[in-house]
Amino acid sequence: MNEETQAYLKSAQKQQVNELIEWLRIPSISTIPAHKPDLLDAANWLIKNMESSGLENVELIETDGHPLVYADWLHAGPDKPTVLVYGHYDVQPVDPLELWETPPFEPTVRGDDLFARGASDDKGQTFIHVKAVEAFMQTEGALPVNIKFLVEGEEESGGAEIAKYVPKNKEKLAADVCLISDTGIMSPTQPIITYSLRGMWAGEITVMGPTSDLHSGMFGGAIHNANQALAELLAALHDTDGRVMVPGFYDNVTEMTADERAVLAKVPYGDKELLAISGAPAAYGEPAYSVVERIGARPTLEINGMWGGYITEGFKTVIPSQAHAKVSCRLVPDQEPARIGKLIDDYLQELAPETITVKVESRGAGAPAFLAPMDLPAIQAAARAYGKVFGTEPVFKREGGGIPIVGDIQRELNMPVVLMGFGLPDDNLHAPNEKFHLPNFWRGIETAMVFMEEIVG
């Protein structure tokens, strides 16, 4: 990258952040139906910015859910590779709102950090690539590669529409490699190449006892309390080592090789880092695996939400009629989401005593896990780009989260996927006070540009 480009990037930093702040003001929470108009606003804002950044054929694609955004620039020549950039403009819900130091949709810079819902996940990281295009156009008037963008508004709510769109638009989306920035690195000075993502199954468990809430004086001792019955079922999902007790759960889990475990052992993250970031009193989970392996290479079953009976201020001595849990599994290769849902249902039906009934309802189709070979040329190009911009060689890691569309892109479009993230472990994704570390935002734009140069070869 020449000095002129370096100077441009330096001079453009403030404007880039101001534009991102504008986008972050739009509360595009995809899981809450009342925010539907905000999703459309966020998509349209992106379209305008893409156009002014030099992208072409910018298009709002209506769907049965929230719209997709497409754009491209295809003038590098047919001998040059084509990169498909994926991102998402929708964000997570914001509760508990009272824990935010500044409101989630009033983006605020404190020190080197920009605080707002979506700052890192994923508006900020998606925007990196739009600004990388703009930087090339402003300095060179052209990109070293052909580029296509596909940005969705349902990543946080299941991604149903993009999953339908991709298989029907294989030619339009054809490319040599898919590039996604929706993951994290270790620290501002230690980049990471993520070569695996966990998949997902999600569902809701409902325990039903008496037909309405009962007075515990009149019935207590002779009726199975639905809260208690749910707790008893949920407690049977794990053993004391954190291993999931659902029969068949681990049947198709691909074990790591010794070589891979050696690579993962280089990730500078263990109990100490985990506890410092989370504030938990002690680490949890399968003793035979390191923390990095537990998070990246082992499946889980989490109780994301749980409720039943009288849960507001005061006290009411009820025996609740129903109790509920929202649960989800992070899956690894080669677990199938639908099969996992069925195994959980079968197990709970088997455990359920005659005093209650239980039902398990899947939410969406789930997503399989993703795994890419570490020696893929595109992954090696990303490693060189990180090394040049950050001045440190990246480590290789499996990510514990998922990006639903990654499996579809790999499978349907038959192209390798490179996960080049710029988030940090303390970015508070899906939590109050989400932030993006602005030096990473700017280094991200530069790394995206160097990646395009490196992939040309």
Place this chain on the structure above:
Amino acid sequence: MNEETQAYLKSAQKQQVNELIEWLRIPSISTIPAHKPDLLDAANWLIKNMESSGLENVELIETDGHPLVYADWLHAGPDKPTVLVYGHYDVQPVDPLELWETPPFEPTVRGDDLFARGASDDKGQTFIHVKAVEAFMQTEGALPVNIKFLVEGEEESGGAEIAKYVPKNKEKLAADVCLISDTGIMSPTQPIITYSLRGMWAGEITVMGPTSDLHSGMFGGAIHNANQALAELLAALHDTDGRVMVPGFYDNVTEMTADERAVLAKVPYGDKELLAISGAPAAYGEPAYSVVERIGARPTLEINGMWGGYITEGFKTVIPSQAHAKVSCRLVPDQEPARIGKLIDDYLQELAPETITVKVESRGAGAPAFLAPMDLPAIQAAARAYGKVFGTEPVFKREGGGIPIVGDIQRELNMPVVLMGFGLPDDNLHAPNEKFHLPNFWRGIETAMVFMEEIVG
């Protein structure tokens, strides 16, 4: 009871109901601060009615909460017993309002039933004793016993003021027996003597894991989910037979004698009745005890409310920072509420793994259980009164609920308590469409009168 009195009671029925309807129109909901003036209105209405019924020294007693009402008639002579009648003029909230067939404070007679909030609990049952006094005064010009009334306005909201008043006014309230109508009978033709009430300990359990909610992708598998940890702790509170597993929980439980179990076996209530009323798929609880025994004579530990993580619409893949449960125990003689709270705390601290912390906070001081010997002369007098008026001998039963003041009266005023109720199982206490069965109201007045005659001996 002579024919003249019988004729009087028959002629007075309509007027008695009309007066009760007037009282029921006042929405004296003690748990809702906006209704404070209505509580005062309800107390003053009672005072006027007591005066016109022939009671003396009628007094509104101001408190830091809702007022108490006192009245007496003490001219039977020092050789005659003194009866202290307790009742309450406050009522439960009325939501969900849309489920009432007629408005809760527009009392309506349909068939033999009077529908209104408070009709049975406890304005109607308290009023029985005022009208019994009036009937004696109108026919005999005197009562066979000395009588005192103490009526509170906070029974549904904790009863803090009467609990302070009673120990400070032992001489004023001195009597030979306390008579309370705030319980039920089996059916219009099957009276019940309730000789035991369960006590109460209540508290809140909080499990604390990481300092804030975490992304299950970034941490799942290496952090103990607070919902899961709470479920694991709550599941350890009972064995599969419904026995409470807290060490020491049953230490001071007084076991029933074979004689008492034979008496309770006569209560016509079992699995069939329990399931018909509750709609539960099967009965629950300690197999060695009948349903009537489990509800009346065995202690419980109920999870009245439970919540943690993401519990609103949509889905969020969080690992929650905290999880909560509101729990309460129905206690039997001779369990001490404070000791039970400590045993639960000790047990949970012992069970808690190092991956989380747990705290248990008691709510209020709790209440011990109440048990009166069945052969108590006052209870035998009540049994004879029921038998004469209803034409059927009463069965003897332990009630599963509690009346907070009963323990205080027994302990502080050192007198036996007779629970002589006239409610029915389908009176919809604390629920929409509360009612009082009018034949029970009138039989109640007669039974109260016969009780006074019987207790003189």
